Amino acid sequence: MSVIELRDVKYVYQSQYQRLEALHGITYSFEEGCVYAILGSSGSGKTTLLSLMAGLDLPTEGTVLCEGVSTADIDLEKYRRESVSVIYQDFRLFPMLTAAENVMYPMELKGMKPALAKKRAAELIKKVGLPDSVLNRFPAMLSGGEQQRVAIARALGMKTRILLADEPTGNLDSKNSEMLFGILKDLAHKDGYCVVMITHDEELGKSADKILRLHDGELIL
Numbered sequence: 001m002s003v004i005e006l007r008d009v010k011y012v013y014q015s016q017y018q019r020l021e022a023l024h025g026i027t028y029s030f031e032e033g034c035v036y037a038i039l040g041s042s043g044s045g046k047t048t049l050l051s052l053m054a055g056l057d058l059p060t061e062g063t064v065l066c067e068g069v070s071t072a073d074i075d076l077e078k079y080r081r082e083s084v085s086v087i088y089q090d091f092r093l094f095p096m097l098t099a100a101e102n103v104m105y106p107m108e109l110k111g112m113k114p115a116l117a118k119k120r121a122a123e124l125i126k127k128v129g130l131p132d133s134v135l136n137r138f139p140a141m142l143s144g145g146e147q148q149r150v151a152i153a154r155a156l157g158m159k160t161r162i163l164l165a166d167e168p169t170g171n172l173d174s175k176n177s178e179m180l181f182g183i184l185k186d187l188a189h190k191d192g193y194c195v196v197m198i199t200h201d202e203e204l205g206k207s208a209d210k211i212l213r214l215h216d217g218e219l220i221l
């Protein structure tokens with residue numbers, strides 16, 4: 001069974017005066033053990049698609065199924081806490097928490113003891129190539145690339161089978177991009193994760209197992 005399946009997914013942004021259909025009917029199945037790259041120009045619907053897969057919203061029409069069950073029929077808060085981890089385009093770190101506390105937060109939410117979460121957070125921050133000196137710094141005191149890697153460490157700590165990443169290498173140099181891609185690939189190929197990554201980087205996209213291209217809200221395989 002697919003980890004995530006999209007069935008004729010449409011999404012409309014609707015305000016009082018304007019209506020914009022951002023996705024026009026996307027059908028696709030995502031399997032475990034595989035890294036997917038989603039490519040497409042700005043405004044093509046990549047983040048919108050990822051948000052639906054992340055359970056941040058429901059499709060206007062069509063269905064998003066996680067392990068065969070529609071996201072319309074599940075507890076979305078539980079889904080976001082237990083089934084899926086997301087690396088956001090704008091990082092979304094908690095500004096009042098240090099780098100270490102940001103990474104610890106979802107682990108503690110799942111019931112991990114603080115001392116263990118602290119140890120795990122330090123390991124993950126090291127894994128994404130950051131020095132110990134960032135551990136006690138607030139996000140505002142970190143560069144864009146450093147914040148991005150803290151966000152990646154936080155997502156890795158959630159240990160969910162589905163990892164969704166919105167331009168996770170957007171603020172990283174090529175060496176760090178490759179390092180990060182190696183981590184994502186290992187998660188898929190060694191641990192069976194389903195990794196879906198949005199990228200603007202064609203070269204990085206080519207290293208993924210499968211490439212999906214979005215064009216004006218349509219999927220081009």
Ligand SMILES: Nc1ncnc2c1ncn2[C@@H]1O[C@H](COP(=O)(O)OP(=O)(O)OP(=O)(O)O)[C@@H](O)[C@H]1O
Nearest residue numbers: 013014020022040041042043044045046047048049
């Ligand atoms: N909150 C919103 N309200 C209204 N329209 C939106 C909103 N967010 C996105 N859109 C529109 O939906 C379409 C798809 O946007 P989306 O953010 O999914 O694109 P994207 O492919 O992620 O672009 P980028 O590469 O710039 O991040 C665009 O036309 C965009 O203008």
Ligand SMILES: [Mg+2]
Nearest residue numbers: 046047048089
């Ligand atoms: Mg986007």
